[in-house]
Amino acid sequence: MNANDTPLLAGTRQAQVLRWRDAQRSEVLDWLADEVPVALEFNGISHAVMLATPTDLEDFALGFALSEGILDRPDDLFDCETDVCAEGLTVRLEVSSRSFARLKDHRRTLAGRTGCGICGTESLAQVLRDVPAVQGAALRLHAAAIDHAMESMRARQLLGRATGATHGAAWCAANGDVILLREDVGRHNALDKLIGAMVRVGVDARTGFIVVTSRASVEMVQKAATAGAPLLAAVSAPTFLALEAAQRAGMTLVGLARQGDLVAYAHPQRLLFDREN
Structure with missing residues (x-):
């Protein structure tokens, strides 16, 4: 993205930088995430x-x-x-x-x-605080929906695309369509922003799932479970403590969700694969 051709984006600032690309040196204006x-x-x-x-x-x-x-x-x-x-x-x-x-x-x-x-x-x-058990036991979604959600989230991450320095958290319908997206330099902050937005809009958390561009730490699991999401999918892997927290909360925990691949770490019964009805 060329900083000179793009209007100022909320959450960013510009700085003069020295760039070395294709064996060429140039001074350009670049976008940086505000913090x-x-x-x-x-x-x-x-x-x-x-x-x-x-x-x-x-x-x-x-x-x-x-x-x-x-x-x-x-x-x-x-x-x-x-x-x-x-x-x-x-x-x-x-x-x-x-x-x-x-x-x-x-x-x-x-x-x-x-x-x-x-x-x-x-x-x-x-x-290691207790969180309420998630509902949404009836939710079943195809694994392809998670891949669709990840791709859609990346395409809609304006701050991430401009700066390369922010995390994203998105609320998605069961088919993987991104309904709400929030970004921040901090992964916990991005998820908190998303949870606040979900509450303000009046989302029924039982009907969809959350995807994040980070690893799934225990606190990310706790926050998503507190929001009532029956499934959390992360780009990176979870920790073992996060897996245990998801198991206790009844949450489906997915990690390493990238380009058609994923690993289900807890409660995989909500996932459908190509040969399943």
Whole structure:
């Protein structure tokens, strides 16, 4: 993509770089993914600071709060606004007194690296937290739908195509059509943004699946299960801890989903292959 021929894309910045290509040296403008500190503040109390791409921040805040168990349901969030400061951005959330009381009992400070997940967690129980069993037992989808979803997601990743530096997370219909897509420099952030968007749109999580452009860590599984997705498919392989979490949650976990190949690590019964009806 030629930075000089493309209008400014939200979540990117331009820089003059020296490029060496086909034995030719040239100075060009290039696209870089934007990355800023984003503080999440609940009822006036700072809870987490993440390095994130500054797009879809209301989706990010809502998805983070739900996937981390701070909110039980979307209507526990009363208000959300973003303020700009010299150091970065602050997203201020007003939440129910019940949610805030629970947050104070289980404080985590995530002074984050890019896409920081469980950094700063205070106890083992918070890392290996229980998540509700996913529903969607009736969901059956063809393995080809996952391949279609991965290809469609790559084609729609505007930030990823422009910068080569962002992860994507997409919500897909059972046939593999991408319905919602979010991107971020952090894989956890991209998934949180997607979860927030799913809630805002009113997606029935039992009817489709989530695909991500990263590995499937245990926290990615926990977040997807909390969102109610019956299947999570990742470009890279999961960890063993992620496999165990998916088994407990009743979630189908797929990894190494690339160019027609995939590996089903947990609950493969939701997958149909070419010779199956």
